[in-house]
Amino acid sequence: MLSSIIITAFITFGVGAVIGVIVYKYFLAKELSESKKLADKILEEARKEASAQKKEALLQAKDEIFRQKKEWEKECREKEKELKRQEQRLQEKEERIEKRLEDVSQKERELLAWESKLSREERKLEEKNSQLESLILEQTKKLEEVSGLTREEARRLLLEEMENKVKHEAAKRMRQIEMEAQEQAAKKAKEILATAVQRYAGEYVVDNTVTVVELPNEEMKGRIIGREGRNIRALEAATGVDLIIDDTPETVVLSAFNPLRREIARQALERLISDGRIHPARIEEVVEKVQREMDDKLKEIGEQATFDVGVHGIHPELIRLLGRLYYRTSFSQNVLQHSLEVAFLCGIMAAELGLDEKLAKRAGLLHDIGKAVDHEVEGPHALIGADLAKKYGESEEVIHAIAAHHEDVSPSSVLAVLVQAADSLSGARPGARKELLENYVKRLEELENIATSFEGVEKAYAIQAGRELRVMVDCEKIGDDNTYLLCKEIAKKIEEEMTYPGQIKITVIRERRAVDFAK
Template structure:
C-alpha cells in the first residue's frame, strides 16, 4: 500500500515536471513569435521612413540642380551679351584706327610735300642771306673807312658806352631803393638801438697793466726784497709778475700784462705782509693757496654772470672760462663786463624783433669766450670761442653767432647779426674802450689812405675819432649817381682792409663851385 502511494507520488511528480516543461516551452515560443512580429513591424516602418526620406532627398537634389542649371544659364547669357558688346567695341575701334591710319598717311604725304617746299624756301633764304652778308660786308667796310675804326674797336666802344649807361641806371636804381628803405629801416633801427642803450646802462671797468700794494711802513720794502733779493726773486718766479720797488713811499708796484696774475700776486703779497713771515718757502705756499682760491672764485664769478644775465644750462668748464674774462681786458674794457652788456643788448633787440631772447642772451654772453684762452691757443678769438662752444655741446646757432661776430665767417642768421650789432654798440659807447695814441693815429692815417686811392677823390678826412671819413670828390669826374657807388666801394674796401671797433660812417661830398671876379 505504501509503495503504491509512493509510485503514484513519483508518477505525479514526473507528470507535473513534464507539464511544466511543456508549458514553459509553449510560453517561450509564444514570446519569440511576438518579438519577431514586433521586429518585423519596426523593420517595415524603418523601410517606409527610409523610402520617404530618400524621395525627399531626391526632390531636394532635383530642385538644387534645377536652380544651379538656371543660374549657369543666366550667367552664360550675361557673358554672351558682354562678349557681344566687347566684340562691337573692338569693331568700332578697328574702324577708328583705320580712319586714323588713313589720316596719318594723308599727313605723311602732306609732310613730305611740305618738307620739299621748306627745303626750297631754305635754299632761297640761304641764297638771300649770302647776298645780304655780302652787302653787310660792303657796308661795314665802307663804314670802317668813313669812321676810321675797325669792327672790334667799334664793338669795344659800344660795350663801354652800354656799361657806362648801365652803371648810371644801376646807380639811380640803388639810390631810389636806398631812399625808400631808409625811410622805414633807418628809423626803426635807430629806435631799437636807442631803446637798447637806454634800457641798459652798464658800468665800465678800466684795468691797466700795473697794480699797487700799500705797505704799513718803509721797513717792509727791505723784508720784501730779502737777503740779496731772494724774496723778491721768489715772488716774481712764483707769480710771473714784476715787482717795482722805488722811492714811492709805502707803495709797491706790480706789473704784468695779465690781470689774473697781478691779482694773484697782489693777494699773495698782502697776505705775506699781514702775516709777517716772508721767505721763499712761505711765498710759494701762499701763492699756491691763493691760486686754488682763485679757481673757486673764477667759477663763482662765472656763475654769478650767468645768473645776472638769466642764462642757464651752461657747461661748468664754460662757466669757469667766463670767470677768467673778469681778469681779461680789451682796449682797457673789462671783457666779462662787456660780454654781460652784449648779452643784455642782444636780449633787448631780440625782444623788439620777435627773436628768441634766451638764445640771444646766451650767444651775447659767450661771444668773446675765446679771449679767455687766446694767449694759449693760436687763431682769432671768435674761431677759438666757437670751437670751445662746439666742444661743450652748445647749439649750432650759438656756435655760428660766436664764430661770425667779427666776420671770420659770413653771418647767415639773425642771431649772428644781433651779436655783431650788440658787440659794436658795447665797444663804441663813449668811454668804453681806450687805445694807444700810436695805434689810433695809424688807424686814422690808414682810413684816409684807403679813401684817397679811388679815382675821382681829391681829399679825405677822418673825423669823429675815426668813426667817420669824409671824402671830397672831383665833380667833373664823379656825378651825383656815381657818388653812391663810390661810397659803397670805399666802405667795402675799409671792411676788407681794416680792423676797428664798432662801425665807420663813409660820407662822399660832391659840390660844384663857380668863381667870378667883378672888376
Template structure:
C-alpha cells in the first residue's frame, strides 16, 4: 500500500511538475513576444524622432551657413572697398612721390649750377686774397713809416712845449671834458625850454594814464559808501519790481546804487560827497521804515536834502564862529559846511581850513597885520574844494572865483588864488595863507605820516643834496616838499649848477620814496663887499 501510494505520489508529482513547466514556458513565450513588439514600437518611434531631429538640425545648419555666407559677403564687400580706397591712396602717393622726385631733380640741377658758380667765385676770392695780402703788407710797411714819423713828431713837440705826452693828454682831456659839460648844460637847457612849450599837453597825457591805472583803488576809497542791510531779502525790495525802486532812488539822489554779492551790504557810488551822504541817510531811513516804493523814495530823499541843507548851514556857521570870522555870505557859509564831507589825503578839509585860519591869525598878530582878514583868508582858502568835482580847474582858482562872486575883497581873492602858486603871490597875506596851508597839511600826523618817518625823510633828503661836490649847504623846507641847495660859486658856474640840480633830482628819485613831488632849487650867488670910508 505504501509503495503504491508512494509511486502514485511520485507520478503525480512528476505530472504536476511537467504541467507547471509547460505552463511556465507558455507564459514566458507570451511575455517574450509582447516584449519584442514593445521593443519594435520603441525602436520605430526612436527612428522617427531621430529622423525629425536630424531634419531640424539640418535646417538650423543651413540657416547658420546662409547667415555666415551673408556676413562673409558683407565683410568681403567692405574689405574690397577698403582695398579700392587703399589702392587709390597708393596711386595718389605714387603720383606725389613722382612729383617730389621731379622737384628734387630740379633742385639737384640748381645745386649743381650753384656749386659751379661757387667754385668760380672761390677761385676769384683766392685771387682777391692774394691781392689783399700784398696790399696788407704794403699797409703794414706804411703804418710803420707813419709810426716812426709820429714818434719823431711827438719828440719834437715835447722838446718845443716842455710837456710830456701824458701831461699834454691829461690837459687836453680836462679841456674837452669842461667844454663838453658846458655844451651839454646848454643843450639840456635848450631841450627843457623846448619841452616846456608842450608841457601842458604832455602832463595831461601822463595824468590821464596815471588816472586810468590808479583810479580803481583811489576811487573805491574816496567815492563810495557802504550801507548795511538787515537781510538779503532787503536787496530785492530795494531793487523793486522790474527795478523801479532802484531807478527811482538813483534818479532822486544822483548816486549810483550798486547791489552785488557782498553779504548784507549795498554800495553807494558818487563823486559828490554831499550827494553820497544824502543817499546814505535816505537809504538807511527807507530800510528802517520798510516802505520802499518810488513815491516814498522821493519823499524821503527830499526830506533828507532839506535836513542836510540845514545841517550843512549849521556846520558852516559853527565853523565861522569857531574861527571868529563874521559877515560871510550865506552861500559861502553853506559851501564851508560842505567841506565837512570832503577829505584831502585823509585830512578833513573843514578842519584843515580852521587850522589854517588859526595859524594865519597867529602869524598876522606877530607881524602886526590885520588878524581878522588873515583868519578870513585862511578859512576860505580851500572853499573851491566844495565844488571842484563839478567845476573844471584848480580848486584855488575856483575858490577865488567864488569869493569874487560873493563880494570878498581883492586881498582875500588874491590870497585864495595864490595859496598853491596858481597865481604868483604878491601880498603878505597871500604868503601867510600859503605858509599856514603848508604847515597844516604837512605837520606830522595830519596826513597819516609818522614823526620818525617824517624826520628821517628830511635827513635823507638833505644828506643826498650835500653828498655832491660843490654843495656848501642844503635845507629841506615845506615839510620835505622842497629842498634849497646852496652851491659854492667859486667851484661851480651857472651851467654846472643847472646840471647839479638835475643830478640831485635824479638821485632823490632813485633813493627816496615820497608822495607827490619834491622841488629842488639850486642857488648860486656871488657877493661883492666893499666899505666906504
C-alpha cells in the first residue's frame, strides 16, 4: 500500500515537473518573440533617426558651402575694387612723374642758358678786375710819390690809427656794458634781498655772560661755599663756571663765556639747593646727571631746528651739534637762531632765483656748525664745519657753501654766494649783534686810511655806519677812465685787509670847477 502511494506521488511529481517545463518554455518563447519585436522596432527607429540626421547634416553642409561661397565672392569683388583703385593711383602717379620730368627738363634748359650767360659775365668781370688792378697800382704809385710813404708804411700807419680808435671805443663800450650789467645785477640783488628781509622777521634776544640764581635764604650761601670753600671749588671744577657770591642778598652769580656750561651749572645748583644735600660727591653726581640730560636736550633742540626749517636726513651727530649752537653766541647773537635765520633767508632767495630751496636751507642751517666745536679744534670755524659736513655725509654743494661763507675758500657756486649773503643779512641787521664803540670807530678810520693811501685821493669819508665810502680825487691827477680803475683797486684792498659784515659801497667822485669873478 505504501509503495503504491510512493509510486503515485513520484508519478504526480514527474507529471507536474513536465508541465512546469512546458509552461516555462512557452513563456520563454513568448518573451523572446516580444524582445525580438522590440529590438526590431528600436533598430527601425534608429535607422529612421540616422537617416533624418544624415539629411539634416547634408542640408547644413550645403548651407555652409553656400555661405562661404558668398563670402568668397564678396571678398573677390572687394579685392577687385582695391586693385582698380591701386591701378588708378599708379596711373595718376605715372602722370605726375611725367609732368615733373618735363619740368626738370625745362629747368635744365634754363640752367644751361644761365650758365652760358654767367660765363660771359665772369669773363667781363675778369677784364674789369684786371683794369681795376692796373688803375689801383697806378694810383698807389702816384700816392706814394705825393705822400713820400711806401705802401707798407701807409698801411701800418692806417692800421695803428684804426687799432687805437677801436681800442678806445672797445674800452668805452666795455665800461658801459659792465656798468649796465652791474646796475641791473645790483637792482635785481636788492630786490631779492629786500624780498627776503620783508618775508622773514627773526626774533632777537641779547645773551649775557652771567646767570643769576635765586637763593631761598642767606644761609644757603654758606652751604654752597662749604667748609673751607670745598663745595664751591668742587662745583666750579665740575662745571667750569665761576661762582660769584657777594653781598647781594639771596643771589649767586654764575659767570662764564660758554652758555652751555652756565646752563649746566644753573640746573645743577638749583637741584642741589632744592635737595639740600650739598657736598663734593653729591655735586659731582648731580652735575653728571644734568650733563646726561643736557645731551638729550641738545638732540631735541637740534631736531626741532631741522623740523622748523623743513630739512630732513641730517646725521644724528650733526643734529646734536646744532643743539649745542643754542648755547653758543657770536657778538652776543645766539648762533642757532642766527643759523635758522640764514636757512630761512637762503630758502627765500633760492625760491626767488628758481634754485633748489631745500638744498639752500640745508646749507644755511649748517653753515656755522663748526662753531659747535671750534673751541676744541684749531682752525677757522668755516673749514671745521666743512670737515664735519664731509665726515657725516653731506653733499659737495653743501660742504663747499659751508667752507666758502667767510671766503676761507673762494665761492664757486650760486649756493655759496647765497649763504654768504644770508649770513651777512642775519649778522648785519640792526640789533643783531653788539659791537664796541672803539671797534666801530677803528673800522671807520681804517676804511678812510685805505682810501687815502692811493695817489690822487684828496679826501675820504666813511658814512652810513661804515656801509659806504665816499672818495674825492684830484681831477688833475686822476682822469675819468682812471676813476673807474681806482674804485676797483680800493674795493680790492678793503676786501684783502678788512673783516666786515655785509658789503661796503665805494663811490669815487671827480669834478672840475671853473671859478671867475665879474668885476
